[in-house]
Structures are given as structure tokens and as C-alpha cells.
Amino acid sequence: MNTEANPRPETVIRPMEDSDWPQWVEVDQEAFVDDYSPARTDRFKAILEFDRTLGAYEGDRLVGATAGLSLTMTLPGGPRPVCGVSAVCVLPSHRRRGILSRLMRTQLESLHEGGEPLALLYASEGAIYGRFGYGRATDSLFFRIPTRGARLADHAPSDPSLRLRVVRPAAARDELEKVFESVMASRPGLYARGPAVWDAVLADDEEARRGRSSLRCVVAEDDGGVRGYVLFRTKAGVTDHDLPDAELRLSDLFGLDPAAYALLWRHVLDRDLIARVFAPNRPADDPIMHLLAEPRLLNAGWLDDMWARVVDVDRAMPYRAYSSPVDVVLDVTDTVCPWNAGRWRLSADTSGATCHRTNDPADIELPVNVLGAAYLGGRTLGAYEAAGVIRESRPGAIRALSAAMSWDTLPWGGLMF
Ligand SMILES: CC(C)(COP(=O)(O)OP(=O)(O)OC[C@H]1O[C@@H](n2cnc3c(N)ncnc32)[C@H](O)[C@@H]1OP(=O)(O)O)[C@@H](O)C(=O)NCCC(=O)NCCS
Structure with a gap:
């Protein structure tokens, strides 16, 4: 229990050092209720980039972490750098105190400041990441x-x-x-x-x-x-x-x-x-x-399968190719990354796309999750309309966006990261 005499230590979010590796393994094993052999942790370490990690610390003690991986992924239109989010864990004694939320927000802010416009992850449980603006992008x-x-x-x-x-x-x-x-x-x-x-x-x-x-x-x-x-x-x-x-x-x-x-x-x-x-x-x-x-x-x-998060609407939407022409004003809701909120005009055809701020009236209102879910081309947006998740004010706008964002081969990650 928290008392005046023994207050809960402040939790600080910062990149991890190489020397924190043994602590990370412990937190990860506790969180994922598993034991790892030294060989497995060595393989895991070889995949990680320490300058793209974030740790939650109480003093020097690690109590939570996440990692960004520099991946080259095939997007509709070709291979592009994206951020793979991995190794997300919070020590069981520290769960449900908002540590994951702080890690997620800090990671998205740093991607916004100079990282890839799209983040993707495999979720241990499907109920976790929607609140952070991720959408279910592949099956x-x-x-x-x-x-x-x-x-x-x-x-x-x-x-x-x-x-x-x-x-x-x-x-x-x-x-x-x-x-x-x-x-x-x-x-x-x-x-x-x-x-x-x-x-x-x-x-x-x-x-x-x-x-x-x-x-x-x-x-x-x-x-x-x-x-x-x-x-x-x-x-x-x-x-x-x-x-x-x-x-x-x-x-x-x-x-x-x-x-x-x-x-x-x-x-x-x-x-x-x-x-x-x-x-x-x-x-x-x-x-x-x-x-x-x-x-x-x-x-x-x-x-x-994978969950995708549009980090910056204006950078992400022209980052992929489109299957057919579309010109729509999107009114995006995004409480985690407020820089995405509001109206954007997406103009695309099979040769490229632009996405700019606009004051024009919205054609489609949608949460940022749906842009992530549809990003890799595996979703029909009519289903989100039928589910009451998105709405159009110009008839046909959802259908046009859905056709433009769809891709013939369905997306799939192939291997968990
Ligand atoms: C999942 C995990 C990272 C959550 O960390 P946390 O610090 O407890 O999360 P937070 O306190 O920031 O929770 C933020 C919100 O997500 C919800 N949430 C957290 N974990 C959840 C879960 N497993 N299922 C559903 N909701 C969850 C919280 O209830 C909270 O909701 P609220 O904002 O409505 O109050 C942590 O419990 C953990 O390490 N679990 C085991 C390993 C794991 O599954 N890692 C994820 C790998 S993809």
C-alpha cells in the first residue's frame, strides 16, 4: 500500500542500456510466464536494437519494456522501412498502473519525431492494443x-x-x-x-x-x-x-x-x-x-495476425500504393496521437498519393485504428460501416476508399516478431 512514509517510487521511461539486458530477461520471463534458455535469450538479443528500446525504471530497477525493430516490410506497392514493436512486458507486480500506456505513448511520440510512419506488432492478447490506435491488419x-x-x-x-x-x-x-x-x-x-x-x-x-x-x-x-x-x-x-x-x-x-x-x-x-x-x-x-x-x-x-498503427496520417498514407483512384476528406479521431486528429484530404491513384490538412467538409469519419487495419490492403471498409465504426457523409466515399486501399494478395506477416 502507498503511504506517506513509503511512497511508490517514480517510474521513469528511458532507452535501455546494454547492461540492463539481464534485468530485461527477468522481467520478460515473469511477464510471459516462461523460462528461456541462454541460447534463446542470445538469439532474442541479436534481433534487438538497444537504441530503439524503452524501459520503465524505478530508480535503476527495470519494471517494464518495449522494443522497436527496424523492419523492411512489403507494403502495397513495395518494400518500405516500418517499425516492428516487440518484447512488450510489464513486471506482474507493476501491472495496471499505466506503465504500458506510458511506454506506448513515448514510443509513438519518438516515431512521430523521426521514425517510420507505420508501426506493427503481434499481440499476445487481442484486447490490448486497440486503445493505442492499432488496428487488426492481417489475419x-x-x-x-x-x-x-x-x-x-x-x-x-x-x-x-x-x-x-x-x-x-x-x-x-x-x-x-x-x-x-x-x-x-x-x-x-x-x-x-x-x-x-x-x-x-x-x-x-x-x-x-x-x-x-x-x-x-x-x-x-x-x-x-x-x-x-x-x-x-x-x-x-x-x-x-x-x-x-x-x-x-x-x-x-x-x-x-x-x-x-x-x-x-x-x-x-x-x-x-x-x-x-x-x-x-x-x-x-x-x-x-x-x-x-x-x-x-x-x-x-x-x-x-499483425496489428498496424498509422503514426502520422500525412506521412503514412502516401507511403503505400493504391489500387484505384480516390479523392476523399477523412475526419480522423486519434486521442493517443493528437497530431493525427482532424481532417485530411487523401488524393491517390495508381501512380501515387498525397495527404494534406484541409478545412473541407469530411466525407468519412473514422478512428485511426481503421486506417491501420486497412493499411496493408486486407480489409473491406463496408464491414466497419456495417459495424458502426465508421460513417460517410458523401454516398460512395467509403466504397471508393475501400477499393483504393484493397490489395489483391491478402497481407500476412508470416513470422511473429
Ligand atoms: C499486457 C501488459 C503489457 C499490460 O501492461 P500494464 O502496464 O498493466 O498496462 P496499463 O496499466 O498501461 O493498461 C492500459 C490499459 O490497457 C488495459 N489492459 C492492459 N492489459 C490488458 C490485457 N491483457 N487485456 C485487456 N486489457 C488490458 C488496462 O486495463 C488499461 O485499461 P484502461 O486504460 O481502460 O484502464 C502487461 O500486463 C504484461 O506484461 N502482460 C504479459 C505479457 C504480455 O502480454 N505482453 C504484451 C505482448 S504483445
């Missing part, structure tokens, strides 16, 4: 496919020049990186994976396995080189009657072309002794949905 599906009866439809592409090769993931790293680099441009949300991220993707100690097999890799290739790869782990098992009951858990599956992609799926669905393929974290328009002869066997479930 992911998970599939639980019983392999019995799961086959690709007759129209699924095939290429007789393709063959499969089983390989140790670490030995194929260069080839996997090349495939991913080529695929990245094809989907908004995918972000460049530097060496430290690849180290984490290919990590294969007991902690990374979580009771499953070592990481397995199969590549699809022809005489010209590798055209796709799949990474997965398995969990052996049999039923009470000694029938095969092993599960294959997919991580990456990327193909440079439809035939390579289909062959890799054929392979995971066809492997001996595998009763189920569990494919978590798949894009919401995963082509497998159009390839499986019986799509109901996907047993699909839905989850939120």
Missing part, C-alpha cells in the same frame, strides 16, 4: 488436415522437371533465404529476415522443438535450382490399435511458382505414418484452399 488461418482422404484436386499444377530433396535445414540455409527473398515481394506484410532472424527460424535445440522432432526440411528443385521449401517438425504416435497417428507441424512453406508450391503440399499430405498435418499461421488466402480436392478437410480456424 491468419490454422489448418488441421487429416491426411486420410486429403489429396490435391486434378487441376493442381504439376511439373515433371521438379523433384524433392530431403536436406538438413542448416545445410540448405542459403537456398531457403533466396527463396524467401524472392517470395517476400509477392505479399504485403512479409518482412525481410536478416541473419539473426534466420538463426531463430532454424533454431533446433530442445526448447525450439517443444517435444517434437528436430526441424526437417524438404526442397523442391529442378536443374536450375531450388524453387521452394518446407520446414516442419513431427511428433511420432500410434493409436491404441497400433495405427499410425503421427502429426506433422508445418512452419515455413514457400514456393517460387504454383507447381513447386503444390508439390510441397502434396509431399506433406502424402508422407507415410502422418495422420494429421497441423499448419498454424497460414495466410488468409492460402492457395491450398483452392487446391485441396475436399477443402472441408482443412478444418480451418481463424486468428488475428
Whole structure:
């Protein structure tokens, strides 16, 4: 309890020092109710940029933190620098005292003063970040496919020049990186994976396995080189009657072309002794949905994927490309970043966009969250109108903005940061 004699120490928000790392690991483990091995914390540290961290301190004691990651992400129109927000944690003894709120506000202010115009994150719980102006920007599906009866439809592409090769993931790293680099441009949300991220993707100690097999890799290739790869782990098992009951858990599956992609799926669905393929974290328009002869066997479930925050309306809106012409006045509500609040004229076509302050009457009233949610091209704005979240005063304005902001391939982050 707070008393005059023993007041609660003041909490100060400031960047963390390298030397605070052991404290950060402790706060993170407490907050995320987990224990990390030294190898895992080393991999995590390699991804962090200390000058982009923020700590909440009581004296020298760290009680909360967040980190900004300099990511290059495919946006509608091409790759751009964005800020990935990660490692958000508050010590359980200090929760619900407004520490996260102060960290979030300070981080957004510093991005406003000289950072990227768009921030994105993966949320541990979907109810946290809306209050800070983040919108649910991407979806992911998970599939639980019983392999019995799961086959690709007759129209699924095939290429007789393709063959499969089983390989140790670490030995194929260069080839996997090349495939991913080529695929990245094809989907908004995918972000460049530097060496430290690849180290984490290919990590294969007991902690990374979580009771499953070592990481397995199969590549699809022809005489010209590798055209796709799949990474997965398995969990052996049999039923009470000694029938095969092993599960294959997919991580990456990327193909440079439809035939390579289909062959890799054929392979995971066809492997001996595998009763189920569990494919978590798949894009919401995963082509497998159009390839499986019986799509109901996907047993699909839905989850939120990335959340996006427009830091500065005037910088963010021209930062991406548009699918069709639009000229609208947006009246934006933003209580966390008041510099965004008010009316903006967005004029865009397929060759570029401008976004300026205006006194003209508003066509659409909307909270900043909706701009974040629609930013990567994966939302239809009519749904927000139907939900009563946004309103138009000029008929057709929402439809025009929705069409302009939509993008043909649905966005997806592919890997939690
Ligand atoms: C989630 C977490 C960072 C919140 O930190 P905090 O300092 O307690 O948050 P604040 O006190 O600033 O809360 C701000 C608001 O968010 C709400 N909030 C905080 N955590 C929430 C949660 N998990 N679910 C729903 N609302 C939440 C608070 O109730 C408060 O609402 P109010 O403004 O209406 O009063 C902290 O509880 C934590 O570290 N949790 C475990 C790790 C984790 O989930 N990190 C996030 C990773 S993405």
C-alpha cells in the first residue's frame, strides 16, 4: 500500500542500456510466464536494437519494456522501412498502473519525431492494443488436415522437371533465404529476415522443438535450382490399435511458382505414418484452399495476425500504393496521437498519393485504428460501416476508399516478431 512514509517510487521511461539486458530477461520471463534458455535469450538479443528500446525504471530497477525493430516490410506497392514493436512486458507486480500506456505513448511520440510512419506488432492478447490506435491488419488461418482422404484436386499444377530433396535445414540455409527473398515481394506484410532472424527460424535445440522432432526440411528443385521449401517438425504416435497417428507441424512453406508450391503440399499430405498435418499461421488466402480436392478437410480456424498503427496520417498514407483512384476528406479521431486528429484530404491513384490538412467538409469519419487495419490492403471498409465504426457523409466515399486501399494478395506477416 502507498503511504506517506513509503511512497511508490517514480517510474521513469528511458532507452535501455546494454547492461540492463539481464534485468530485461527477468522481467520478460515473469511477464510471459516462461523460462528461456541462454541460447534463446542470445538469439532474442541479436534481433534487438538497444537504441530503439524503452524501459520503465524505478530508480535503476527495470519494471517494464518495449522494443522497436527496424523492419523492411512489403507494403502495397513495395518494400518500405516500418517499425516492428516487440518484447512488450510489464513486471506482474507493476501491472495496471499505466506503465504500458506510458511506454506506448513515448514510443509513438519518438516515431512521430523521426521514425517510420507505420508501426506493427503481434499481440499476445487481442484486447490490448486497440486503445493505442492499432488496428487488426492481417489475419491468419490454422489448418488441421487429416491426411486420410486429403489429396490435391486434378487441376493442381504439376511439373515433371521438379523433384524433392530431403536436406538438413542448416545445410540448405542459403537456398531457403533466396527463396524467401524472392517470395517476400509477392505479399504485403512479409518482412525481410536478416541473419539473426534466420538463426531463430532454424533454431533446433530442445526448447525450439517443444517435444517434437528436430526441424526437417524438404526442397523442391529442378536443374536450375531450388524453387521452394518446407520446414516442419513431427511428433511420432500410434493409436491404441497400433495405427499410425503421427502429426506433422508445418512452419515455413514457400514456393517460387504454383507447381513447386503444390508439390510441397502434396509431399506433406502424402508422407507415410502422418495422420494429421497441423499448419498454424497460414495466410488468409492460402492457395491450398483452392487446391485441396475436399477443402472441408482443412478444418480451418481463424486468428488475428499483425496489428498496424498509422503514426502520422500525412506521412503514412502516401507511403503505400493504391489500387484505384480516390479523392476523399477523412475526419480522423486519434486521442493517443493528437497530431493525427482532424481532417485530411487523401488524393491517390495508381501512380501515387498525397495527404494534406484541409478545412473541407469530411466525407468519412473514422478512428485511426481503421486506417491501420486497412493499411496493408486486407480489409473491406463496408464491414466497419456495417459495424458502426465508421460513417460517410458523401454516398460512395467509403466504397471508393475501400477499393483504393484493397490489395489483391491478402497481407500476412508470416513470422511473429
Ligand atoms: C499486457 C501488459 C503489457 C499490460 O501492461 P500494464 O502496464 O498493466 O498496462 P496499463 O496499466 O498501461 O493498461 C492500459 C490499459 O490497457 C488495459 N489492459 C492492459 N492489459 C490488458 C490485457 N491483457 N487485456 C485487456 N486489457 C488490458 C488496462 O486495463 C488499461 O485499461 P484502461 O486504460 O481502460 O484502464 C502487461 O500486463 C504484461 O506484461 N502482460 C504479459 C505479457 C504480455 O502480454 N505482453 C504484451 C505482448 S504483445
